[in-house]
Each structure stands twice: as structure tokens, then as C-alpha cells.
Amino acid sequence: MAKDKAPRRPRAESPKGFRDYFGAEVTERKAMLDAIAEVYHRYGFDPLETSAVETVGALGKFLPDIDRPNEGVFAWQEDAEGDKPGDWLALRYDLTAPLARVAAQYRNDIPSPYRRYAMGPVWRNEKPGPGRFRQFYQCDADTVGSGSVAADAEICAMLADTLEAVGIPRGDYIVRVNNRKVLNGVMEVAGVLDPTDPERFFAERGIVLRAIDKLDRLGTDGVRALLGEGRKDESGDFTKGAGLSPDQAEVVMGFMSAKRETGAATVARLHELAGGSAIGLEGVQELEMISELLAAQGYGPDRVEIDPSVVRGLGYYTGPVFEAELTFEILDEKGRKRQFGSVAGGGRYDDLVKRFTGQSVPATGVSIGVDRLLAALQAKGRAGDASAGPVVVTVMDRERMADYLAMAGDLRRAGIRAEVYLGNPKNFGNQLKYADKRGSPVAVIQGGDEAGRGTVVLKDLILGARIAEGASLEEWKARPAQQEVPRADLVAAVRAMLEQG
Amino acid sequence: MAKDKAPRRPRAESPKGFRDYFGAEVTERKAMLDAIAEVYHRYGFDPLETSAVETVGALGKFLPDIDRPNEGVFAWQEDAEGDKPGDWLALRYDLTAPLARVAAQYRNDIPSPYRRYAMGPVWRNEKPGPGRFRQFYQCDADTVGSGSVAADAEICAMLADTLEAVGIPRGDYIVRVNNRKVLNGVMEVAGVLDPTDPERFFAERGIVLRAIDKLDRLGTDGVRALLGEGRKDESGDFTKGAGLSPDQAEVVMGFMSAKRETGAATVARLHELAGGSAIGLEGVQELEMISELLAAQGYGPDRVEIDPSVVRGLGYYTGPVFEAELTFEILDEKGRKRQFGSVAGGGRYDDLVKRFTGQSVPATGVSIGVDRLLAALQAKGRAGDASAGPVVVTVMDRERMADYLAMAGDLRRAGIRAEVYLGNPKNFGNQLKYADKRGSPVAVIQGGDEAGRGTVVLKDLILGARIAEGASLEEWKARPAQQEVPRADLVAAVRAMLEQG
Structure with a gap:
């Protein structure tokens, strides 16, 4: 065997069929889930959060046969304890199976009827395809324990209200x-x-x-x-x-x-x-x-x-x-x-709890395809602009870092998103490139001269985007690309620029 | 073999070491995470959501040896594809390992320095104990790509602001x-x-x-x-x-x-x-x-x-x-x-990305123990009361369900959480017991007489709780246990009762 085999580096890759969500992808989905939860809550539905992991037995549909129960779910066997073989565990593949387990497990404690909503990721062990991922969000509302069609009608009305709310x-x-x-x-x-x-x-x-x-x-x-x-x-x-x-x-x-x-x-x-x-x-x-x-x-x-x-x-x-x-x-x-x-889709399924307790319990509910709904909002250009970048305070003089941090602090205390450039400050161009990559609306600059005069320079970065979008020459001229203001006016001047943007 | 063996019913139990979160447990944690995210965002940190699943190779600490890499993590092997053995996958055990993978995978795309925050569950394959669960929340903020102590100072300031914000x-x-x-x-x-x-x-x-x-x-x-x-x-x-x-x-x-x-x-x-x-x-x-x-x-x-x-x-x-x-x-x-x-705890760890790329990248960050912080707020009685139950519209006459649904609809449109009782309405006592279990502040009642008069009866259920808490006889007397109001005044009268409560 080779003695000095270099350790092999792991690949920096998410597993096949899984993906990462950055910045606005996260905040837009969150805003949508918040809006949905608000409607569900107003209708009297209570949140329930079960863990990602269930026993394969409780999940039901996928029982362990000869080898491992990996048809459609991600499953693994726990270590044995003495003679007792370990339980098979699996990641939930939807939010209905955990609800069935909860409705049976806590049947003496939960109110009846039990209106609950749940939102979160589910996992499917399927061949990934374009736009098809093995982890995705679901957002469900169900009423367990009511056989009345009023429960079905309520779900329909709530679904309509929810779509309008988002x-x-x-x-x-x-x-x-x-x-x-x-x-x-x-x-x-x-x-x-x-x-x-x-x-x-x-x-x-x-x-x-x-x-x-x-x-x-x-x-x-x-x-x-x-x-x-x-x-x-x-x-x-x-x-x-x-x-x-x-x-x-x-x-x-x-x-x-x-x-x-x-x-x-x-x-x-x-x-x-x-x-x-x-x-x-x-x-x-x-x-x-x-x-x-x-x-x-x-x-x-x-x-x-x-x-x-x-x-x-x-x-x-x-x-x-x-x-x-x-x-x-x-x-x-x-x-x-x-x-x-x-x-979104749903309906009445009256045998939810029966596999656990033997008793039939009526239930009706709906599941919203969060990612599809989000895609629809984006297609219509209606997703919120939660992605506004921070004001970037640039660093001209490494020795005066405390001053730059104080500027960012002042802006934040006024509720304005702000940060100091913390990379190597030597190349100022890199700092502006960074601000651009961050989608920053304003860069704050204070070199030695400005510090001596007690001022800061504010560089309008929205303008650049506007010009790219085709702003008129008049607009461009009416708007100074940068302005020097007293340090004491930093917050007011930045706010004015943000409001103009 | 016995021919008519009854199918064995699965146990309705969450797996050992996992638990379910109901109602206010969910909303209080969410309110805290929202408050934390708001501070992180204001400091210029961007959200990142990676999937729960990573390759064991990318997670690093736990490499597959002979059998399976289940020391401390939940791991399983994917199915083989032809001759190629399946990858080992695992649930993330913290939010730092996925950040390291992301920082390496997207190193040409993310801004540098990269400030990111992440919040979500992590999983540990450990022996559960009292209050120790195998799935719990973490909430991290890290700055990747800055070796400046200003980045460390920023994390400390942000941590202080965050604690005050929650x-x-x-x-x-x-x-x-x-x-x-x-x-x-x-x-x-x-x-x-x-x-x-x-x-x-x-x-x-x-x-x-x-x-x-x-x-x-x-x-x-x-x-x-x-x-x-x-x-x-x-x-x-x-x-x-x-x-x-x-x-x-x-x-x-x-x-x-x-x-x-x-x-x-x-x-x-x-x-x-x-x-x-x-x-x-x-x-x-x-x-x-x-x-x-x-x-x-x-x-x-x-x-x-x-x-x-x-x-x-x-x-x-x-x-x-x-x-x-x-x-x-x-x-x-x-x-x-x-x-x-x-x-909460954290610090600087300058070899975050090195295992993937061979290059040293400075990084510093903090992780908040969400569940502990929430327990602290609860111990101080400072957790928000996000658990207010809905107004319950009771059902006296099954034939007039549409009227009851309309009452709940009117209340909701006014922003008041409300629901119609959807269980079997025969036993009215059960409806009030249900309202009690739901933590309902007000029950709305309309029998045939009230319907004939065009009125509804509002039963004050906060009062019951108040008396249990030791309200004085005077308070009790000054406050009618129930009142009859015109149907047209339903929303206004309920709102007045909620404001009094």
C-alpha cells in the first residue's frame, strides 16, 4: 500500500435531487407561509409541528419487507438493543401520515373536532428530474373528527381566502x-x-x-x-x-x-x-x-x-x-x-386513524403545493421584494474601523439594513463590486478628507440599476450619482435616498 | 400458517427521542425565530436554507468505515446504480457543516465576505434523555471570508442586540x-x-x-x-x-x-x-x-x-x-x-472550507440554542401569548349551519379568530367543553328564539378563567356572564368583550 496517499477531498456538492435556497428564495417562501398561516389561524386552525422522522410502522404505506423499506421513502434501521432489532425509521413523505399518528396518539387530549395546520419539508426517495426535488415544502390544513359537510365547505372557503391573501x-x-x-x-x-x-x-x-x-x-x-x-x-x-x-x-x-x-x-x-x-x-x-x-x-x-x-x-x-x-x-x-x-388539492378521507385504533374517524383537509404557488406568484411578478440589499459602509482607512462600524450601527438603529465591508479593504473597486453583488442601494464612503471635514459621501447604487432598466437622461441628470453630507446627517440622507429609490 | 391472522396495528407513537409541538409551542418559537431573523437581516446577513440531507462525505466528521457511519448521525446508503455503490446520505447534525459545503460549492458566486444566517432543525443520533431530543432547532449567523476582528466584534454586538430583541x-x-x-x-x-x-x-x-x-x-x-x-x-x-x-x-x-x-x-x-x-x-x-x-x-x-x-x-x-x-x-x-x-456560543474557525478546496478561508459565527432561549423566556414569563383561542360559534340548530358559518365569517373578516363547532351538535354541554379546551374567549349562541328575535347570545368564557385566577366578587358582578345582542352587532360586541378581557 502507498504510504503517503494524500487524503481525498470530499466533493462540495449537495446530494442528487436536493438543492439550496439563498436569500430572497428563503424570504419569499417565508412571507408566503406566514400569510397562509395567518388565514389558517384566523379560521381557528392550530399549528402542529411533528418531527421529520417517523417509525416506518407509523408511516404505514411503506412496510419493511425483505431488505429495507426504501420504496419511495428515505429509511434506515436503528441499531439493535441487545436481542431487540432496531426500529426502522424514515423521513416523512407527507404531512398527512404524521397527522394520522398524532390524532391516534393524542386522541384523549386534543380537542374534537381538531383543526390543525402544518407546514414544512417532506422527503421523497424518487428519481429527481428537472424542477423535481427530493425535499420540498407542503402546507396542510385538516379538520379531524367532523363528518359534517360544513367542514368541507369551510376548507373550500379558507382555500379561496388563502389564495387571495398570498x-x-x-x-x-x-x-x-x-x-x-x-x-x-x-x-x-x-x-x-x-x-x-x-x-x-x-x-x-x-x-x-x-x-x-x-x-x-x-x-x-x-x-x-x-x-x-x-x-x-x-x-x-x-x-x-x-x-x-x-x-x-x-x-x-x-x-x-x-x-x-x-x-x-x-x-x-x-x-x-x-x-x-x-x-x-x-x-x-x-x-x-x-x-x-x-x-x-x-x-x-x-x-x-x-x-x-x-x-x-x-x-x-x-x-x-x-x-x-x-x-x-x-x-x-x-x-x-x-x-x-x-x-392545491384535498378532500375527505374518513379512515385516517383507523389503522392505529380500529376506529373510523372522519377527516377532511387540503394541501397547498407551496413551491408551485410561489412559482405562480413569481410568474405573475407578485412575489414580494424581500431581497433589498443592505447599505454598505466601505472601508477607506483600516485604522478607523470603529467609525465605520458606528455608521452601520446608526443606520441599523434607524431600522435601515446596513453592514460594513469586512473583506480586505485595499482595493476599493472590489468594495464597490461587493456592494453591487449584494444588491446594495447605497454605498457610504469616508476617506481621510471627508473625515477631516466631518462628512461622508453617499454613492447612489440604485441609479445604476435604474439606468440599466432604461431610466431617462433627465432622470439621470436630476439625480446626483453621489453626494457629500455631514456625518450627522448620514441616517436622514440615506433614508431620503432609499425613499427616492 | 393461520389463515385469518388479524393484521397487527402499528403503534401510534413518535420515534424514541422525537417529540411533537402543538399550538403555542409552535407559534412562540416562530415568533422568536422571526425576531432573531429581523436582527440578523438588519445586520446585512442573508438567509440560507440547505436541505436536511447531506452526503456523509460532505458532512465530514463521520466517515463510513466498515459497516455504516451511524455514530452520532442518522445515515443510510442510497441504492446502487448498476456497479456504482450508492452514496451514504445523512441528516445534518448542525448548520455549520452545510455552510462549509455551500461556501466551497458556490465559492465563485457568493459575495465575499459572505454573511449568512440559517435556522432550522438538526438531528443527532444519540441516546435521548429527559429534555434531550434527537431533533432540535439551531439558529446560526456566520461571516465567511473575513479575517478581520471587526467581524468578530460585529457578531458579539449582533448577539447582544438579538437577545434584547427577543x-x-x-x-x-x-x-x-x-x-x-x-x-x-x-x-x-x-x-x-x-x-x-x-x-x-x-x-x-x-x-x-x-x-x-x-x-x-x-x-x-x-x-x-x-x-x-x-x-x-x-x-x-x-x-x-x-x-x-x-x-x-x-x-x-x-x-x-x-x-x-x-x-x-x-x-x-x-x-x-x-x-x-x-x-x-x-x-x-x-x-x-x-x-x-x-x-x-x-x-x-x-x-x-x-x-x-x-x-x-x-x-x-x-x-x-x-x-x-x-x-x-x-x-x-x-x-x-x-x-x-x-x-449561545460561537467563535472563529479558520479552516471551514479547507477540507473541500484545500484553501484556508477565515470564518466566524455564532449559534443560538433556540430551545434553551425559549425555555428561558418562558421561565421569565416573557414568551408571547400567541395562544389565544378562537371565538367558538356553537350550533343549536343543525339546519341553520349556513347562518353559523356566516357569523364566523363576519368575525374573521374583522380580523377576529373564529370557528364554528363542527362536531356532533346534539349535546350542547360538549360544545362548551370544546370551547373551553380550545381556550376560547367567547362562545356565540343562537337558538330558535334568538334567531326569531334577530339576536345572538355571547357567553363570556374569559370570565371563567378570571374567576379561576381569583377575580373579586365585584369584578364578577360587574361583568355579565352572558349578554344578548342584535345579530347586526355581533362583531362590535365580541370585539368589546375581547378588549375587556
């Missing part, structure tokens, strides 16, 4: 509501659900649910094929269908296109389609009630509407299903106009 | 500063550091550093023993000492007790002790300069002082070392008075 104006979004029970009714009418024998047609219903979920991707012809005999994709692979007759398939297809001009007309159409089934009728009535409760509070179809074409999550939820879509157009990476699309 | 008044805290270079000088004078041969006495210096670090626990006699021949503990175990003669040991002990009445006197004493060594002299001069820079900005010894008895971290840092202590007394769990102690 800066999406009314008209630029729509909360769409559908109901899994109506689909069940439709399946009963279509003959693939037998209320007297719930196990019958189980496989067929699975194919129907998966087919519906692919509406966006396959279009109506593709879904129709999957409802019938099956579908051959472009590669020639064949996916077996649910085996519905054309008439049966038509009932299911009719459900997804049941939306009419008004909510009342849509309800009437759904009644036609699914009213013959008890569960279907229940679903239609729930949609009607949600609609009425919301209308009574002024949440009309300009904000919340019944839309049976909402199919995402119908396989997962057990009652009402919600989706919030942004309706304005943005330009995609190829410059084509497209609608921004979905930023 | 609610620790001047006089209740002290930022203490020491310097590793002075200790090096002391070791040179004591004869266990040879500037011409840095490797010599390496083992002895290690023992000296470890001994000093145990001052709190072992007292001066214990440290003196470890500096000399060694020390036998209560169990009879013997720890080998550094082998210093009594005279040599006295020099080291003198360092730790060098604090005098004034900063100038302390500096003079340190000069006596370590001024004979070049590195020691440098350290003394740094302490003097930090002191001067701070004094010039008004940070006198009532807020920041030179204190050579600060020994924590001297083994890790390379220059100035800081520690913030809360000086007020609290009662411990046994009712005894004791000082609250340390809530």
Missing part, C-alpha cells in the same frame, strides 16, 4: 369541488358496484379509477378505451380495460363531462346520472349542500364551483374532493401560453 | 469573549507548545484542552490534577494527566482566572501571562481590539466583556470565542435558585 386576486383562481360518492353512484348505475356485495367488481373499479385519473394524459378516447376492452399505447404495449360495454362506459364518461353552466344545472345533471344509487344520491346532496353553505357566505361560482371533471385524488378520497387552479396564463419555457394549473 | 433586557445577559490564541500563548509559556515544532507536545495539549473543557464539571482541583499527573474519579478510574509541573500548571490555571475588574485590567493580566509568546500576544491584541470596537459603538462591559474563564469551544475554535449567558436566576425543578446559564 396575492392571487379573485378571478385568477377557482376552487373546484367533486365527490367520490357521486362516482361510486355512477359506477353502481354502470353496473360495476354492487352495494349488496362490496367485493364484487373490485378489480373492474380499480381499472375505472386508474383510467379516470389518466384523463389529463390520455384524453377522453384513451379513457374510453380503458373503460372498455383496453388500450394499446404508442409503444405497442397493451393495457387491459375494465370490460365495460359502450353503454356502461358512456355513464362513466358522462360523469366527467357533467359540468353545466350553473351549479344547479350541474347538480341536476349529476342527479340524472347517479341519483338512482343511494350512495350517488348522498354524494349529489353533499355537493349541493357545500354549494349552498358557500353561497350563503358569499363564495359564489366565481370562487368555488362544482366540477365533476376534477378527477385527481378520486381514488384516494372517500367524499368531497377539492382542487384549486390558477386560471391565468403564463408563458412556458418555450414561450407558449398555458394555464398555470393546480396549486 | 425579550432579554440589558442586565439580564452578558456576552463573554475569550481567545484561543491567548491559550496557545499560555501553553507556549507553560512549555507545552513549541512554535518551531508544532507537532511536539501534541498529546499533552490535547489533554490540556480536554481538562480545561471540564472546568465546569470538575472544578479547579480536578482540572489541576488533569494538568499534572492525572485524576482518579469517584469510581476509582484513573485519567492520565498532561504531566505538567505545578509551576507549568499554575500558568494554565492562571489563564482561566485572569478576569479582573475592568477589561483593561484583564487585558493587562493576559499580557503578563501570554505576552511572552508571539501567538499569545496576537490573541491579547485581538481581545483588546474587539473590546475597543465594541466600546466605540456603545457596547460596554454591561453587555460584552472579556472573560478568560470562557473555556467551552476553545478546543474547536482558532481565535476569538464567544458565549452568551443569561445572568438572572430561575428556580430549577427542585425549587432551588440557579443561574440560567449559556444560550
Whole structure:
């Protein structure tokens, strides 16, 4: 073996699929989360913060089989204690699984119904792709322990209020509501659900649910094929269908296109389609009630509407299903106009706690895709400008560092963000380059001459940005690039420059 | 095999050493982090949010050896890709290691000096104990790329401002500063550091550093023993000492007790002790300069002082070392008075990026122990009351849910936290119990009679709490337990009750 092998240096890289967030990326997201939390709080929801780590058993969906339970989650086994093998632990993959655990663990302590909100990162052990990361934020609000449709209506109203609070104006979004029970009714009418024998047609219903979920991707012809005999994709692979007759398939297809001009007309159409089934009728009535409760509070179809074409999550939820879509157009990476699309979704899932306690507990909730919503705000240019750089006090004379620190201190005490240049002060150009990199609006300069006169020079760095943005020559002339002011007027003069900017 | 084995239910438990935070626990911490971030921001520090997950190689301290690198960190190996074994990943154990990685990875993009702050959870794979959790918050500010003592002075001033911003008044805290270079000088004078041969006495210096670090626990006699021949503990175990003669040991002990009445006197004493060594002299001069820079900005010894008895971290840092202590007394769990102690610490560490790039980059920073600081504020009763419960609109008549939702909506639009009771409304007593559990200040009640009269009844629930706290009979009498007001006056009447509360 080589004796003096140089130690290998580690790569300075974040792990594949993870990224770092700098400056305004952090503050803009925080501002959005704060605005959301404020609305949730006003609705009576309480914050809950669980740890990032859960036992794999509590997470549920991903049980350890032979080797390790790493399908979709980041998981590891704790060290054994004596004979007892260590627990498998994992990073949470959403905020709902920890809520289920908490609702079971503290069922005697939490209020019932329990309204809680949670915001924070979740982790997915998936192949990363462009714009797809393995850690991302979720922001959820759920009501556990209420079976009332008023709880569903409340979530819809809160979702609308939340979107407006973060800066999406009314008209630029729509909360769409559908109901899994109506689909069940439709399946009963279509003959693939037998209320007297719930196990019958189980496989067929699975194919129907998966087919519906692919509406966006396959279009109506593709879904129709999957409802019938099956579908051959472009590669020639064949996916077996649910085996519905054309008439049966038509009932299911009719459900997804049941939306009419008004909510009342849509309800009437759904009644036609699914009213013959008890569960279907229940679903239609729930949609009607949600609609009425919301209308009574002024949440009309300009904000919340019944839309049976909402199919995402119908396989997962057990009652009402919600989706919030942004309706304005943005330009995609190829410059084509497209609608921004979905930023939040949720619904009712009544078996949340059952796996832990055996008892069914009704629950309903919504999850906001924080990063997508933030991207939408940025696309509309509505994200807050939380990124203003600090005033930079430059260092002309290393011996007078205390004076420069005092200037920054005075500015800060007046609430102005400020800092002293702390790199090597020899090259003054580097100091101005630094100020530029920091997005600094003003540089403060005091050499020996100014110190002797008791003054400071303020260099306007906003102006440079303005000129780059195309300020007129007049504006440029009317605005001195720099000015010398008495040291005692430092704070007032800087404030005036910031206000002008 | 048994055919109908019932599926085993998972335990609804958070993993050992992890905990959940509810309601005010979340909002109080958030309020504190917001206040800290505001100060950091004003000082020109920019937020940085790295992911929870790093490669074990980048984390550094814990390299994979034979099996798995789980000493102190939570780590796991990614799946192999073909022949290539998967990377070892781990949860970050502090916020400094990710900063080092970022400072190396983005060295051409970030400003230099780079002031950044970071706040968030870190994870330690350690045996949990009472009050010791395996996930906890840290809140760091660091300046990377400045070797100037002005950067150290700035951190000290910012730390003082931060403590005051979160609610620790001047006089209740002290930022203490020491310097590793002075200790090096002391070791040179004591004869266990040879500037011409840095490797010599390496083992002895290690023992000296470890001994000093145990001052709190072992007292001066214990440290003196470890500096000399060694020390036998209560169990009879013997720890080998550094082998210093009594005279040599006295020099080291003198360092730790060098604090005098004034900063100038302390500096003079340190000069006596370590001024004979070049590195020691440098350290003394740094302490003097930090002191001067701070004094010039008004940070006198009532807020920041030179204190050579600060020994924590001297083994890790390379220059100035800081520690913030809360000086007020609290009662411990046994009712005894004791000082609250340390809530933040930091210092200069000039080899941050070197492991990645080979280049030395100076850095200095501080880490605030968020949970300890929060506990201190709670002990002083100074944590904000962010926990006010919502106004609860009770449900007397299930058919008029829309009316109740509208009441809550009116209150919310006026900025008042409010919710409708969404449990089973049959038992009205349960609704009031719920309101009580929620910490609700006011319950709104509207039965059929009130609805007919166009009124609502407001029940004062603050009063109940007041009586429990010992309100006088007069106060009780002067305050109606409930009042009936026109529905149109709901918002105004509730607001009046909240203001009275």
C-alpha cells in the first residue's frame, strides 16, 4: 500500500435531487407561509409541528419487507438493543401520515373536532428530474373528527381566502369541488358496484379509477378505451380495460363531462346520472349542500364551483374532493401560453386513524403545493421584494474601523439594513463590486478628507440599476450619482435616498 | 400458517427521542425565530436554507468505515446504480457543516465576505434523555471570508442586540469573549507548545484542552490534577494527566482566572501571562481590539466583556470565542435558585472550507440554542401569548349551519379568530367543553328564539378563567356572564368583550 496517499477531498456538492435556497428564495417562501398561516389561524386552525422522522410502522404505506423499506421513502434501521432489532425509521413523505399518528396518539387530549395546520419539508426517495426535488415544502390544513359537510365547505372557503391573501386576486383562481360518492353512484348505475356485495367488481373499479385519473394524459378516447376492452399505447404495449360495454362506459364518461353552466344545472345533471344509487344520491346532496353553505357566505361560482371533471385524488378520497387552479396564463419555457394549473388539492378521507385504533374517524383537509404557488406568484411578478440589499459602509482607512462600524450601527438603529465591508479593504473597486453583488442601494464612503471635514459621501447604487432598466437622461441628470453630507446627517440622507429609490 | 391472522396495528407513537409541538409551542418559537431573523437581516446577513440531507462525505466528521457511519448521525446508503455503490446520505447534525459545503460549492458566486444566517432543525443520533431530543432547532449567523476582528466584534454586538430583541433586557445577559490564541500563548509559556515544532507536545495539549473543557464539571482541583499527573474519579478510574509541573500548571490555571475588574485590567493580566509568546500576544491584541470596537459603538462591559474563564469551544475554535449567558436566576425543578446559564456560543474557525478546496478561508459565527432561549423566556414569563383561542360559534340548530358559518365569517373578516363547532351538535354541554379546551374567549349562541328575535347570545368564557385566577366578587358582578345582542352587532360586541378581557 502507498504510504503517503494524500487524503481525498470530499466533493462540495449537495446530494442528487436536493438543492439550496439563498436569500430572497428563503424570504419569499417565508412571507408566503406566514400569510397562509395567518388565514389558517384566523379560521381557528392550530399549528402542529411533528418531527421529520417517523417509525416506518407509523408511516404505514411503506412496510419493511425483505431488505429495507426504501420504496419511495428515505429509511434506515436503528441499531439493535441487545436481542431487540432496531426500529426502522424514515423521513416523512407527507404531512398527512404524521397527522394520522398524532390524532391516534393524542386522541384523549386534543380537542374534537381538531383543526390543525402544518407546514414544512417532506422527503421523497424518487428519481429527481428537472424542477423535481427530493425535499420540498407542503402546507396542510385538516379538520379531524367532523363528518359534517360544513367542514368541507369551510376548507373550500379558507382555500379561496388563502389564495387571495398570498396575492392571487379573485378571478385568477377557482376552487373546484367533486365527490367520490357521486362516482361510486355512477359506477353502481354502470353496473360495476354492487352495494349488496362490496367485493364484487373490485378489480373492474380499480381499472375505472386508474383510467379516470389518466384523463389529463390520455384524453377522453384513451379513457374510453380503458373503460372498455383496453388500450394499446404508442409503444405497442397493451393495457387491459375494465370490460365495460359502450353503454356502461358512456355513464362513466358522462360523469366527467357533467359540468353545466350553473351549479344547479350541474347538480341536476349529476342527479340524472347517479341519483338512482343511494350512495350517488348522498354524494349529489353533499355537493349541493357545500354549494349552498358557500353561497350563503358569499363564495359564489366565481370562487368555488362544482366540477365533476376534477378527477385527481378520486381514488384516494372517500367524499368531497377539492382542487384549486390558477386560471391565468403564463408563458412556458418555450414561450407558449398555458394555464398555470393546480396549486392545491384535498378532500375527505374518513379512515385516517383507523389503522392505529380500529376506529373510523372522519377527516377532511387540503394541501397547498407551496413551491408551485410561489412559482405562480413569481410568474405573475407578485412575489414580494424581500431581497433589498443592505447599505454598505466601505472601508477607506483600516485604522478607523470603529467609525465605520458606528455608521452601520446608526443606520441599523434607524431600522435601515446596513453592514460594513469586512473583506480586505485595499482595493476599493472590489468594495464597490461587493456592494453591487449584494444588491446594495447605497454605498457610504469616508476617506481621510471627508473625515477631516466631518462628512461622508453617499454613492447612489440604485441609479445604476435604474439606468440599466432604461431610466431617462433627465432622470439621470436630476439625480446626483453621489453626494457629500455631514456625518450627522448620514441616517436622514440615506433614508431620503432609499425613499427616492 | 393461520389463515385469518388479524393484521397487527402499528403503534401510534413518535420515534424514541422525537417529540411533537402543538399550538403555542409552535407559534412562540416562530415568533422568536422571526425576531432573531429581523436582527440578523438588519445586520446585512442573508438567509440560507440547505436541505436536511447531506452526503456523509460532505458532512465530514463521520466517515463510513466498515459497516455504516451511524455514530452520532442518522445515515443510510442510497441504492446502487448498476456497479456504482450508492452514496451514504445523512441528516445534518448542525448548520455549520452545510455552510462549509455551500461556501466551497458556490465559492465563485457568493459575495465575499459572505454573511449568512440559517435556522432550522438538526438531528443527532444519540441516546435521548429527559429534555434531550434527537431533533432540535439551531439558529446560526456566520461571516465567511473575513479575517478581520471587526467581524468578530460585529457578531458579539449582533448577539447582544438579538437577545434584547427577543425579550432579554440589558442586565439580564452578558456576552463573554475569550481567545484561543491567548491559550496557545499560555501553553507556549507553560512549555507545552513549541512554535518551531508544532507537532511536539501534541498529546499533552490535547489533554490540556480536554481538562480545561471540564472546568465546569470538575472544578479547579480536578482540572489541576488533569494538568499534572492525572485524576482518579469517584469510581476509582484513573485519567492520565498532561504531566505538567505545578509551576507549568499554575500558568494554565492562571489563564482561566485572569478576569479582573475592568477589561483593561484583564487585558493587562493576559499580557503578563501570554505576552511572552508571539501567538499569545496576537490573541491579547485581538481581545483588546474587539473590546475597543465594541466600546466605540456603545457596547460596554454591561453587555460584552472579556472573560478568560470562557473555556467551552476553545478546543474547536482558532481565535476569538464567544458565549452568551443569561445572568438572572430561575428556580430549577427542585425549587432551588440557579443561574440560567449559556444560550449561545460561537467563535472563529479558520479552516471551514479547507477540507473541500484545500484553501484556508477565515470564518466566524455564532449559534443560538433556540430551545434553551425559549425555555428561558418562558421561565421569565416573557414568551408571547400567541395562544389565544378562537371565538367558538356553537350550533343549536343543525339546519341553520349556513347562518353559523356566516357569523364566523363576519368575525374573521374583522380580523377576529373564529370557528364554528363542527362536531356532533346534539349535546350542547360538549360544545362548551370544546370551547373551553380550545381556550376560547367567547362562545356565540343562537337558538330558535334568538334567531326569531334577530339576536345572538355571547357567553363570556374569559370570565371563567378570571374567576379561576381569583377575580373579586365585584369584578364578577360587574361583568355579565352572558349578554344578548342584535345579530347586526355581533362583531362590535365580541370585539368589546375581547378588549375587556
